[in-house]
Structure formats: C-alpha cells, structure tokens
Amino acid sequence: MQLFPCPFCGPRDETEFHYGGDAGNIRPDGADVPIDRWAEYLYLRGNPKGTAREIWVHMICGEFFVMGRDTITHKVLSSAALDGEHAA
Amino acid sequence: MTRRYSALSLFKEGLAGQTGWKPAWRSPEPKPAYDAIVIGGGGHGLATAYYLAKNHNITRVAVLEKGWIGGGNTGRNTTVVRSNYYYPESVELYGLAHRLYEGLGKDLNYNVMLSQRGMVNLCHSTAEMEIGARTVNAMQINGIDAELFSPEDVRRVAPIYNFSPDARFPVFGGIWQGRAGTARHDAVAWGYARAASRLGVDIIQNCEITDFIIEGGRCRGVQTSRGAIRADRIGMAVAGHSSVLAAKAGFRLPINSYALQACVSEPVKPILDTVVLSPGCGVYVSQSDKGEIVIGGGLDRIPSYAQRGNLPTLEEVIAGLLEMFPIFGQLKLMRQWAGVVDVVPDSSPIIGESPLPGLFLNCGWGTGGFKAIPAGGTLLAQLLATGKHNDISRPFDLDRFASGRLIDEAAGSGIAH
Numbered sequence: 001m002q003l004f005p006c007p008f009c010g011p012r013d014e015t016e017f018h019y020g021g022d023a024g025n026i027r028p029d030g031a032d033v034p035i036d037r038w039a040e041y042l043y044l045r046g047n048p049k050g051t052a053r054e055i056w057v058h059m060i061c062g063e064f065f066v067m068g069r070d071t072i073t074h075k076v077l078s079s080a081a082l083d084g085e086h087a088a
Numbered sequence: 089m090t091r092r093y094s095a096l097s098l099f100k101e102g103l104a105g106q107t108g109w110k111p112a113w114r115s116p117e118p119k120p121a122y123d124a125i126v127i128g129g130g131g132h133g134l135a136t137a138y139y140l141a142k143n144h145n146i147t148r149v150a151v152l153e154k155g156w157i158g159g160g161n162t163g164r165n166t167t168v169v170r171s172n173y174y175y176p177e178s179v180e181l182y183g184l185a186h187r188l189y190e191g192l193g194k195d196l197n198y199n200v201m202l203s204q205r206g207m208v209n210l211c212h213s214t215a216e217m218e219i220g221a222r223t224v225n226a227m228q229i230n231g232i233d234a235e236l237f238s239p240e241d242v243r244r245v246a247p248i249y250n251f252s253p254d255a256r257f258p259v260f261g262g263i264w265q266g267r268a269g270t271a272r273h274d275a276v277a278w279g280y281a282r283a284a285s286r287l288g289v290d291i292i293q294n295c296e297i298t299d300f301i302i303e304g305g306r307c308r309g310v311q312t313s314r315g316a317i318r319a320d321r322i323g324m325a326v327a328g329h330s331s332v333l334a335a336k337a338g339f340r341l342p343i344n345s346y347a348l349q350a351c352v353s354e355p356v357k358p359i360l361d362t363v364v365l366s367p368g369c370g371v372y373v374s375q376s377d378k379g380e381i382v383i384g385g386g387l388d389r390i391p392s393y394a395q396r397g398n399l400p401t402l403e404e405v406i407a408g409l410l411e412m413f414p415i416f417g418q419l420k421l422m423r424q425w426a427g428v429v430d431v432v433p434d435s436s437p438i439i440g441e442s443p444l445p446g447l448f449l450n451c452g453w454g455t456g457g458f459k460a461i462p463a464g465g466t467l468l469a470q471l472l473a474t475g476k477h478n479d480i481s482r483p484f485d486l487d488r489f490a491s492g493r494l495i496d497e498a499a500g501s502g503i504a505h
Contacts, residue, residue, distance in 0.1 A: 001399060015400050019391060039490040043342035043433055047331035049393045071345070071393045 005079040006058040007065050020055035022046050023066045051077065091286075093197050112278060113285035118292050118317050122150045124472050125310060125319040127297055127333065129153025130162040131273075131458065132325035132450050134280035135465020136472070137289040138196075143466070144473035147288035150319075151281075152312060154296040158277030161327050164395075164427035165458040166350050166384040168363055168374065170207050170268035171232055174223060174500030177483040178436065179230040181463055184480055188462030189271060198279030200271045201377065207268035207363035208237060208245060212257045216368075220263045223501060227265075237262040245362045248415050256411050257368045268363060270374055270382075276461055300337045300447070307337065307446035321472045323448045325464065328393065328428030330451035339443040341451070342489050343430045347388040348455050349397030349405075351424035353416070355379030360413075369408030381419060383409055387431065387455065397426040429454050434494035439467050440477065440485035448472055449486065 003011040022045055028037050046052070052071050057064045068078035091110065101108055124140055126133045129151050140146045151157075169189050171182035193200050211220040220236060227234035235241075239259050243251060249259060281291055292314070301309035301318065309318030324333055328345040355378050365372035370386045385405030388398050402424060410417055432438060432452035437460065442449050450468040453460055467481040477485065488494055 013400075014390065014398070019389065035490055040340075043489040044340040045331070045342060045344055046335075046340060047344050047391070048335075049329070049332050049345075052391070054391070071391055074390065074392065074394060074398075 002074060004056070004067065005076060006061065006063065007079050007081045008063050009058060009061050012058065012060065016058060016060050018057050018059055020057055020064060023053040023055050093199075112282040113291050115293065116290045118150060118152075118290065118295065118312070118314050120316070121309075121318040122290070123148040123319060124321040124323070125149070125317060126151045126468075126472075127310070127322065127324040128160075128326040129157035129277075129281070129291060129293065130160050130325060130327065131158070131276050131280065131461035132327075132453075132464040132468070133323075134158075134277055134284055134291070135461050136323055136325060136450065136468040137291075138280045138284040138287070139465045139469035140473060141284060141287035141289055143469060146473055149284075149288075150290045150292055150317060151284070152295045152297065152310065152317070153291070153293045156293050157281050157291060158274055161427040161429060161457055162273055162277045162461075164350070164425055165273055166372070166374070166382050167270040167273045167376075167458065168207065168268070168372070168384075169202065169271050169459045170265055170363075171459070172207070172209065172223070172227060172234060172263060172265045172268065172501065173232075173497055174226050175495050175497065176230050177495050178497055178500070179227070179232050180480045181437075181484065182460060183230075183232055184466065185460045185463035186267065188466065189459075190267075192271075192276070192279070192462060196279040196283040198275060198282055200275045200279055202269060202271045203377070204267050204269040205362050205374075206245065206264060206266045207365065208242060209263040210242065210257070210364065210366045210368070211260045211262055212366070212368040213260060217260045220261060223263055233265060233267050235264040235266070237264045246360065246364050248359060248413055249364070250412060250414050257366060270363065270376070272377075273458060276458075280461075280465070297333060297336070300444070302337075302444065305445065307444050320446055321448070322446060323450060323468045323472050325450040325468065327451065327453065327457060328430050330430050330449070334442070337442065337444045337447055341438070341449075341486075342432055343452055344391050345393055345428050346390070346431050347392045347394060347397055347426040348384075348429045349388065349402060349424060349426040350382065350384045351402070351405075351421050352376070352380040352382050353419040354422050356381070356419065359415075364412065366408065366412050369411050371405055371408035371412060373409060373412070380422065381416060387429070388426070393428055395426055395428055397424060429457070431455075434496040435498040436495040437464070437484055438486050439464070439481040440471065440487070441475075442486070
C-alpha cells in the first residue's frame, strides 16, 4: 500500500484517493468556445511518462488538491492545495 | 530446409535430427527507406505489416520495435478472444477480429492454439439479468452468437463456482458466448511475424523511435536508435505509449495510461474448461493449456507507465476470485505482472489518421487489445495502403471526440475500463 500525502490530512492510504485529471486543464469560458477547444478540454490529455502534475481528491475529507508524481516510479514529488488557477 | 509447418514436416525433421528448421523470421539491418513503416512490434503492429503485404501487396515494409516483438501487452494479456459487445460499430469491429482469429492458424501456417471454450459473463441479481437479456438481444440482433444462461446452465459449464446459499455473489444467470475462448498470445505475435517476414517485411527489434521526420507539414519518416528511416506512410500501434509518441509528433490524444495486472497460479489438473467473468467480483478467470489458472481483473487506479501492478488492486482481484471459487483458496500464485494500457474515455479504440498527416493511429484498445489484433491489423493496413477508412474503422476515427459521436462500450457492454 502506497501512502499519498493529503495537504489537509497528511499521509493516507492510496485507496482513499481518486484521480481527477491533468492539473492546469481549465474549463473554457464564454458562449462562443469553438468545438475543438471543447473537445480538447474534455478529452485530450498530456498523459506524460515521468513527471506529472495531477488533480486528485481525497475521498475521506473531500478536498481536491494538486499532486506532483512520477508516473514511472510512482514517487510523489509534491502535494499542495488547489491554487488560484483552479479556484474558479 | 523446412519452410512450411505441418505434421509431415515435423515427422521429416524428426528423421533428419531437427537440422532443417530455419529462424521463423529474418532480422535484417534497417534500410534507409520503405514504402511504409509500422511502429510497434506487438500483435497489432505485426498484423498490420502482414496484411499490408498480403491484402495490399505492399512488401517494402518495416516493423520497428523498441524491445522485442510481442514483449509488451501482447505477451502480458490473459489471452481471451471474444466479441460480446453492445454497439453495432463494436460488433462489426470485434466480430471481424473474431472471424479472422477462427481462420488464423491456417492463414499464418502457425498454430495460435485458438480454443473456443466459451465464455460466461455472470449476472448476480435480477437487475443484472435484465441487463444481461438486453446485451444478449443486442448481440443477436447484430449477428453475434449469444445466449442467455439460466443458473442451471452456469452450473453446467462452471460447476466449481460458489453456488452455496450464503454466497456473496449468487448466480442468477449469465451471458454466454460459445465462440469465445482463448488463444496462445505469443504464438499470435510469432505467427504474424513469421508470415510477414516471409512476404518480405523487415522486422527490426531493439529499434527505438527518438523523433519524427516532419517536412512540409507531413510525416516523412522517423529518427531511431538505429538511424533515420524514411517512409511516406507511417502507422503506430504502441498501446500504452501512444501519448509519448504523440508528444514527439506534436499532438495530444484522449488517452490515459494505466497498469493492468494479471496473475497465474501454479499449474493444476483440468478443473475449469471455460472463461468465467464476474463483473460483480471484478474478476475473470480461465485455465491455460498448461493448467495454470489465469486471473485478470480491473485497471489499477493510478495513472502509470510502470509495467507492474499495485498491491491494493491485486488484493481486490484475489478477494473476488475467492468469492467466485473458494476452491482456489489452496492455490499458490506463480507469477504476477502488468502491462501499460491506453484507456480512452469511451472504452473504444482509435483508428485513423493522426493530426500529423502521414501518421496513422491504431491505439486506445485499453484492456482489450489482444482479441482485436487481426482487425486492428487489417484496418490500419487498409488506411496505410489507401489513405482511406474501411467502413468498419470509420466510426473509430479520432474525430469522434470533437463530433461527440462516442461509442461508449463502458456503458454499453459494461467493460470495466
């Protein structure tokens, strides 16, 4: 069992967490967003091999946060509360 | 020199002291240019090269493989072949693969050990039986063999299931596909490699793509660890590493890579002669010809490029297995491993030209690529040869994500990815 660090609750079992997608994938705003931009937001993913910045939710406390991770070694690189970028 | 495999050649070689066998495929040095390049020497890539030569008479073809052929997901799956899907588009696609599998041993002159032992998807409640009936109806309407099983039918094909009154997952019935079964996964890779090589295809192993050669907005070749290799038509069939190559080509895909794990027990005497899947337990299981119990489950929960599984998922799978078959509690696990699979939001593959003209995609098979190898190869070969979709591959183009016409098999057939 790997431990993931929740910025609010500290280290907890990996099974308490759920993956939420790429960090920095901001929902497009406005009525005239072109269809390709919507498709990009909804579906296209970086899916990096190596260092990744991801949104996760700790299902116990319900908080979303940004976790830096290595997708090859599974090493956790950072864990921080959501910044202003995602706050909207 | 023995070129064709048969009972007679086996007998003759026995008399000749087994001295006439040749390597099953050539290992030539890469040429500077080809008519077509296929990236990825797994089942889909090798099948693509074979059908390019066989169906389209394009033989100046190279298959470029980073490691060794069949060493990725082709050698890591649980060898199940089936076509029990819900949507007509999926049935066309997987039905084509299933039919080609049925003639594959003869077509390739290589025994892929297809064993059509049937497969049952269990239903554990009245509600699941209703969904099961809907799936069976859909399959029959789409022209795929399917049968709704009663509890007695399930007991007949899988008598060692936990039918006790206090079972956590009681059997209300199941979805039966009699033509489903298993095939020897390595043999599929090796058979396609041998047949393609005999038609003139160059299979080049230990050849990693480092970059794409892009001229005038088109893909014109690849830079590799063994030098530049040029072609105007390039197909990629690299499963879990599709996003990595896409990044080199300058685009992104609707794919997340996850580890999918499987395990086998020590070999035991024949006890299970069909494939049993329980969506409730999140487990499917069969017995290999060697006697090992082959166990598969759902995806790991963490996006990953590590070819190894995480313990929580393995624990869940084993717990599910023991709910289904308490008798397996005495088995020792022999091996456990994982492959990196390319998961798409609608659980359907992506076949079509990429945003980089000249580069064609065969990816997004997620947890179910092995069963589709002959179709994936046939359809990517047609795209490379003609630049045009087959009617079967058209719905699976990348453009479905902008048009919104998804083929959601996660919802349709309830596959767990």
